[in-house]
Amino acid sequence: MTEQSPALDNLLTESRTFPPSETFSAQANATADFYAEADADREAFWAKQAERLHWETKWSQVLDWTNAPVAKWFVGGKLNVAYNCVDRHVADGHGEQVAIHWVGEPGDSRDITYAQLKDEVSKAANAFESLGLTAGDRVAIQMPMVPEAIVAMLACARIGAMHSVVFGGFSPTALRSRVDDAAAKVVITTDGQYRRGKAAPMKVNVDEALEGAESVEKVIVVRRTGDEVPLTEGRDVWWHDLVDGQSAEHAPQAFDSEHPLFILYTSGTTGKPKGILHTSGGYLTQAAYTHHNVFDHKAGEDVYWCTADIGWITGHSYIVYGPLANRATQVVYEGTPNPPHEGRHWEIVQQHKVSIYYTAPTLIRTFMKWGNEIPEKYDLSSLRVLGSVGEPINPEAWMWYREHVGANSAPIVDTWWQTETGGIMISPLPGVTSTKPGSAQKALPGISAKVVDDQGVEVGKGGGGYLVLDKPWPGMLRGIWGDEQRFRETYWSRFADQGYYFAGDGAKYDADGDIWLLGRVDDVMNVSGHRISTTEVESALVSHPTVAEAAVVGATDPTTGQGIVAFVILRGNAVDGGEQAVQELRNHVAKEIGPIAKPRQILVVQELPKTRSGKIMRRLLRDVAENRQVGDVTTLADSSVMDLISSGLKTGK
Numbered sequence: 001m002t003e004q005s006p007a008l009d010n011l012l013t014e015s016r017t018f019p020p021s022e023t024f025s026a027q028a029n030a031t032a033d034f035y036a037e038a039d040a041d042r043e044a045f046w047a048k049q050a051e052r053l054h055w056e057t058k059w060s061q062v063l064d065w066t067n068a069p070v071a072k073w074f075v076g077g078k079l080n081v082a083y084n085c086v087d088r089h090v091a092d093g094h095g096e097q098v099a100i101h102w103v104g105e106p107g108d109s110r111d112i113t114y115a116q117l118k119d120e121v122s123k124a125a126n127a128f129e130s131l132g133l134t135a136g137d138r139v140a141i142q143m144p145m146v147p148e149a150i151v152a153m154l155a156c157a158r159i160g161a162m163h164s165v166v167f168g169g170f171s172p173t174a175l176r177s178r179v180d181d182a183a184a185k186v187v188i189t190t191d192g193q194y195r196r197g198k199a200a201p202m203k204v205n206v207d208e209a210l211e212g213a214e215s216v217e218k219v220i221v222v223r224r225t226g227d228e229v230p231l232t233e234g235r236d237v238w239w240h241d242l243v244d245g246q247s248a249e250h251a252p253q254a255f256d257s258e259h260p261l262f263i264l265y266t267s268g269t270t271g272k273p274k275g276i277l278h279t280s281g282g283y284l285t286q287a288a289y290t291h292h293n294v295f296d297h298k299a300g301e302d303v304y305w306c307t308a309d310i311g312w313i314t315g316h317s318y319i320v321y322g323p324l325a326n327r328a329t330q331v332v333y334e335g336t337p338n339p340p341h342e343g344r345h346w347e348i349v350q351q352h353k354v355s356i357y358y359t360a361p362t363l364i365r366t367f368m369k370w371g372n373e374i375p376e377k378y379d380l381s382s383l384r385v386l387g388s389v390g391e392p393i394n395p396e397a398w399m400w401y402r403e404h405v406g407a408n409s410a411p412i413v414d415t416w417w418q419t420e421t422g423g424i425m426i427s428p429l430p431g432v433t434s435t436k437p438g439s440a441q442k443a444l445p446g447i448s449a450k451v452v453d454d455q456g457v458e459v460g461k462g463g464g465g466y467l468v469l470d471k472p473w474p475g476m477l478r479g480i481w482g483d484e485q486r487f488r489e490t491y492w493s494r495f496a497d498q499g500y501y502f503a504g505d506g507a508k509y510d511a512d513g514d515i516w517l518l519g520r521v522d523d524v525m526n527v528s529g530h531r532i533s534t535t536e537v538e539s540a541l542v543s544h545p546t547v548a549e550a551a552v553v554g555a556t557d558p559t560t561g562q563g564i565v566a567f568v569i570l571r572g573n574a575v576d577g578g579e580q581a582v583q584e585l586r587n588h589v590a591k592e593i594g595p596i597a598k599p600r601q602i603l604v605v606q607e608l609p610k611t612r613s614g615k616i617m618r619r620l621l622r623d624v625a626e627n628r629q630v631g632d633v634t635t636l637a638d639s640s641v642m643d644l645i646s647s648g649l650k651t652g653k
């Protein structure tokens with residue numbers, strides 16, 4: 001069963017609730033009767049939500065679940081996702097509305113209207129077609145948060161090509177494995193990127209990644225930092241040379257509702273990331289429906305800002321697809337939160353009168369650390385809805401967010417979902433739900449979630465167990481790219497008898513039946529809201545010549561949620577595990593996977609605790625990493641190992 005930290009236990013005794021204000025409720029998009037309406041006829045409810053979109057051909061059936069666990073939603077329907085996100089708003093007379101207030105890290109900025117976005121996406125679509133890209137092809141995108149990244153994603157969608165966005169902080173090795181897995185034909189990148197106030201290279205990393213990559217025919221490079229970069233003759237082309245001269249007319253073709261839209265890689269319990277596959281109609285319906293109701297978004301009135309990176313699912317669903325389908329005006333910010341100062345976010349909120357702000361608990365805790373006086377210096381009165389995503393939010397951070405950002409009045413929506421779910425699944429509805437600090441509370445109308453025990457039986461109020469999704473939903477993943485068996489095993493085998501989707505999260509009902517998320521129950525860590533598998537980091541460590549064996553755990557961390565702690569056994573002939581060796585290993589992991597996977601701490605040990613069947617007992621290592629008394633060691637093959645580790649650590653050996 002799930003192992004709970006003391007912090008999570010406290011969280012479950014939380015009794016404060018915050019009912020919605022009458023004025024908010026009176027104007028809210030969502031109403032309490034949505035739940036009953038969806039329960040009465042789920043498919044009719046979703047069909048109504050799909051009407052938010054423009055369909056070239058209407059569907060003939062809402063859901064086909066006969067080939068479970070691969071769902072078909074809005075069967076027979078045809079639509080163009082990019083048309084829905086851009087063109088139709090222009091056709092409806094909103095071409096002059098700003099779609100994106102883009103804010104560059106060094107202080108440059110661009111406002112892009114829907115009419116301009118339509119031109120840019122059309123030109124890029126024409127450019128991509130001129131390279132021979134067609135529907136079904138894969139395009140890898142590794143870019144910082146520049147407008148062209150969004151344009152590139154939409155242009156792929158427009159021509160039916162699938163994008164595979166790879167987070168800008170991922171290493172060449174990580175990029176390469178994703179390019180190879182999807183056999184990407186085209187890679188789009190920038191010369192460099194601004195990160196923490198400095199220009200850092202990007203294209204040279206891509207070059208390193210693509211050495212000998214057979215599938216890649218073209219690399220498109222957006223100029224961002226102006227740094228000189230080598231171009232490979234015949235393969236590389238500047239975005240401005242390729243795109244700027246194209247026609248701004250491009251006729252969007254309607255694709256089947258189940259036409260693949262994108263692949264997004266996420267960490268699983270093995271070292272190999274999974275290419276999560278999403279399709280068009282159902283995904284866009286859920287992204288738009290949730291963005292409209294969970295954030296109470298009003299087109300043409302709100303200014304929305306989601307601080308995620310497009311390299312993650314939150315950026316896909318709540319920067320690109322959901323908000324644009326709903327004709328949002330949004331802020332897109334390129335950089336990290338503190339260049340040049342710690343009030344950067346609040347300055348942007350004040351300047352653009354941001355009314356909906358969606359971020360991650362790790363950032364909220366960082367803001368707390370920086371001090372109350374920082375947000376106090378700015379006018380944040382425009383904010384009316386606050387969101388949280390990526391990991392459980394502890395009540396202290398929730399209360400701080402409410403008080404110091406939301407002026408004790410803006411509803412906070414704690415949204416639980418995953419790369420695999422495509423859109424938000426469990427969340428309060430602002431104006432409807434009385435919120436509780438720390439709880440994501442209830443499955444949204446149209447969504448069904450349960451907390452079950454080992455046998456798949458739903459637990460009662462106050463009970464804990466595993467979170468499952470017991471009914472199909474429109475934004476659900478349609479598979480793992482190229483690995484159907486892994487798809488079935490990972491998500492559908494744990495509760496195969498019941499046909500439940502196993503989310504991999506522990507959860508609990510409180511006395512009111514509200515859901516509290518308790519973190520992963522598998523070997524996936526959550527560091528600053530990023531999923532990183534213990535196995536991935538372990539593989540990176542053992543790929544270093546000095547390392548014989550490695551075990552990695554996620555230890556509770558006050559700022560990042562979890563921090564990566566590695567235990568390594570060095571090879572016999574390797575020199576001592578001094579500070580320098582440890583530093584080198586940390587850098588090695590950063591190089592293999594990316595800086596986000598850099599262990600917070602590496603402990604050199606002589607032995608690792610293993611069961612008789614040879615499984616590393618991470619639970620015990622977590623006890624050590626979190627400075628707790630080591631738990632039950634009876635299943636260890638050699639129970640003295642933990643003494644050895646603990647005493648070795650004390651004496652620094």
Ligand code: 6R9
Nearest residue numbers: 389390391392414415416417418419517520
């Ligand atoms: C959207 C996203 C998914 C995992 C998920 C869970 C954790 C996300 C959460 C949350 C508690 C929340 N998670 N939101 N846990 N409360 N509001 O983050 O997708 O990167 O795939 O991560 O993140 O453990 O299983 P992804």
